[in-house]
Amino acid sequence: MIDRICIIGVGLIGGSFVAGLKQTNQVKTVIGFSRQESHLRKAQEMGIIDEYSLDISQVLKQVQMVIIATPVNSFQAILEMIKPHIDESVIISDVGSTKGSVIQIAKLVFGQMPAKFIPAHPIAGKEKSGIEAVDAQLFNHKRVVLTPTESSDIQTIAILSGLWKELGAKVEIMTDKKHDDLLAMTSHLPHMLAYGLMDYLISNNPYACRYVAGGFKDFSRIASSDALMWRDICINNPKEIVKHIEGYQKTLEKISNLIKNNKAEALEQLFQEAKSARDNWFSS
Template identity: 50%
Template sequence: MINKITIIGVGLIGGSLAKAIKENNLAKVVFGFGRDLNRLEEAKKANVIDQFSINLKDAINDSDIVIIATPVGSFKEILSEIKPFLTSKIVISDVGSTKTNIASIVSQTLGDYSNCFIPAHPIAGKEKSGFEASESNLFNNRKVIITPLETSSPDSINLIQKMWEGTGADVDFMSPESHDELLGMTSHLPHMLAFSLVNYLISKNPSASIYAAGGFKDFSRIASGDAVMWRDICIQNKDQIIDHIRGYQKTLNSLVDAIENENSDELDLLFTSAKKTRDSWVG
């Protein structure tokens, strides 16, 4: 059993990981670090974490694994702050939704300790935030993508893989570039569409949401996601996100043409194809 796992950022994902580690007896101590002492105290009272501190040295000391579970825009500052307290025995990982930029930041910031950093991303979450929304089973049968760096230690990779598998997750491996391309399509683009749709609706008619049915609520649900997190994701993965938005704009133009020309065959093909694809995916 791992002696101590430190989670920097006890929010939805960090809190869910803490609960999963505790429930599955993966570590003797789950230690939380954050800037807000009151929030950490509440997380301990809720049995999300075992111990906590707002002192980074105390949080890192004697840890076997350190997980960064904060918005990706904060990584450079956090890595710089924890570097003085690192040893070659500590494995560092994250839960961030972008990977290429993180790989570059790790190389620039950690230097000789870069081999201890194993980037990872659990493909799980909710539109809610905070440890109050955390769930110990959030990662059950969900994908976790590990994107090892060229310098990554095989033993460190194995440790992070076993930790995630211990939470019930299914671990896959890919390059940081492949990860960002894939998540740009499957996660980042849909969130951009949801944010834009809600803003468009309100700009056209502020009271329109009163009459929105289930379809709009389903589609717009992820627009309730954390604004800071998604701001950082846009900046970190901007090339992929912009590319996919532009690609999607082309499909909308084709749809406009089909509707404008009353091309029933084209519309039927488009809707039938999408229905079959989604039905196959969810069922």
């Protein structure tokens, strides 16, 4: 059991993580830090954190682990803020949606990647943000990717892995490069498509939303996600996101040409293959 964990950013993901740790008896005391006292007070009332302070030197006293759960553009300022108050025995991790940029920032701030800083990304979430959306079961049966570097401490990887596994997560280890490419395709691209679809509709016909069915609602749900969080993800994984947007544009171009040229059979075949892939992926 960990004696004292500090969570920086007590919102959907940070709150759900520490709520899960408490529920599974993996931590004795959780101490919260955020910019807004009202969020911290609410989190304490909900029993998600035990203590909080707006003074980082107080928050970091005697902690064994610090988890950063804020939008990724804030990471540099946060690492610079915590650096003077922790020594190298403290485990650091995060839940950010991009991983290459987090490693780059950590190297910049600390001079090298600290052996006990293990970057992590739970591939689970919601389009809702904030403490009200916290769910201690959020990571059950979900994948969590760890992206340690060549300087990472093996025992620390095992400790962090163990915490996530106790929450029911399936932990996987990969390079930050592989993570950022894969997630740009499976998570960042779909969010761009959903935001793009909404933008397309409202700029063409703001009344179109009166005529949508369930399919549109399913497809566009993630356009309700937090705008600042997604701004930060784009800024922190630009190359891979643009690469997959451009790849997807080619697929749309292909479909458009099939329609223009009245290629009924080829269209049906493309749809059938896509349907089978989706049916197979989500039937298991």
